[in-house]
Amino acid sequence: MTHPARFLLPALLLTLPSAPASAAVPASLSGEWFSGPQYAAAVYTTEFGAANADARRLLLNKDGTYVYTEFESTQYPSSFGTTGYPITCQMMDVTVERGTFTVQGGNITFKAAKVDRVGAYSPDRLNNGCKRNAGTRSSKAGSGADTLVWSVASGKLTVKAGKDAALYVRRTPASPPAPAASTVSPELGGEWHSGRISPIEYYNTATGKWAEASGTSVILKFGPNFTYERTGLMVVTTYGCTSKLLVQEKGKVAQNGNTLTFTPSSSAATGYTCSPSKMSTAKNHVKPYSEQYQVRTEPNGQRVLSLSRSGAQTLFNRPLGSKPEGAVTPRGGVVTPPPPASGSPGAPTASPVMPAAPARWTATGRWDAVITVNGRTIQVRLNLQDDSPRILGYGDDPVEYANGNSQTGALDVGLDLGGDTMELKVQGRFDGDRYQGTVRWTNYEGEDLGRGTLTMTRQP
Structure with missing residues (x-):
């Protein structure tokens, strides 16, 4: 069997003539053996996309047939769309070998009947923005026989080729679920x-x-x-x-x-x-x-x-x-919200009304903006989402994008004016429902094409 040797350090396999089959597969040897993450059984034969890391499974059946599956993961850098944000993408290779095996003492001889492979495919779990690939499939008949040395001790299978060895373990039993609370709070x-x-x-x-x-x-x-x-x-x-x-x-x-x-x-x-x-x-x-x-x-x-x-x-x-739903006391208890103002029905006269805490400031909302660049005035409408501190936005035509930082007051605004794209770098300050900033008009190469101002008012 060629593929178990792939997880070993490169070494010459012991290729020997097929030995006569033993009367039965030893009970200590038969079953599922794993190296690396342990996935559901179907992942190793059909549902390859669920695997996302290097992993191997050797299935030794009592009837002398086997299935060997090997996953190899490769990660590579990429970027999200045209934003330039760095992301990590991944592709997988899987090899599935099927055949028969015989056991003679401490030797196990594999004879492959068929080898299937899917190369450079995308796993199911992939970062948003990564290109998804179906991969390339191939299949070929097995050839030759490979004999390795095996031993099982303390529930672990060791397979040796010369001086190199690989270790497998049986599937780890699923942990019993933690007892659920009698009720969710x-x-x-x-x-x-x-x-x-x-x-x-x-x-x-x-x-x-x-x-x-x-x-x-x-x-x-x-x-x-x-x-x-x-x-x-x-x-x-x-x-x-x-x-x-x-x-x-x-x-x-x-x-x-x-x-x-x-x-x-x-x-x-x-x-x-x-x-x-x-x-x-x-x-x-x-x-x-x-x-x-x-x-x-x-x-x-x-x-x-x-x-x-x-x-x-x-x-x-x-x-x-x-x-x-109630307010927290300094000691962690719950009390009802403050009573109504004095003079309202049912209001006590001795307890003053506590002012409500101001809401957390956010740039989220719909803004009316006026841009003045090189004597040209452009009125636009922006929709901003403040993810603290990152701002992600869009807008009505001619706005293509509006992104920035709510803490520093920096904004990047793109306009498409009849095929003429304007890249605007803005540095300003949010002040409640208003924003005032200075504009630098640049091109894709970052050259300075003009200066101006941006003022915004949040819609109610």
């Missing part, structure tokens, strides 16, 4: 929103049409009987290129202290980069995951849900229009 129940939420559907699977939306949005719903639904949308528009990714999942959620474990029963991802005609999809690709959660109550009574995983944090609020 009542404070989590219901719907939570993060980012810019579209009031209509994101994507219609029947028509293939997308709803108009921008930025990053997540809707999370906790239902009865430990169920949940999560819908996330990312839309990025730069240099006339719009890329969209929609991920939907639903399943069960379990709570253990401040940890929530989400186990999807179904999931789907739909998206494209620049061209809606080049749609890519994935089904049931989301694996169980856990997030740390915290719910805090603002002084004005509004609740905020924080979910964090691997250092990344997402903040959720209740849907717009939701009533306050």
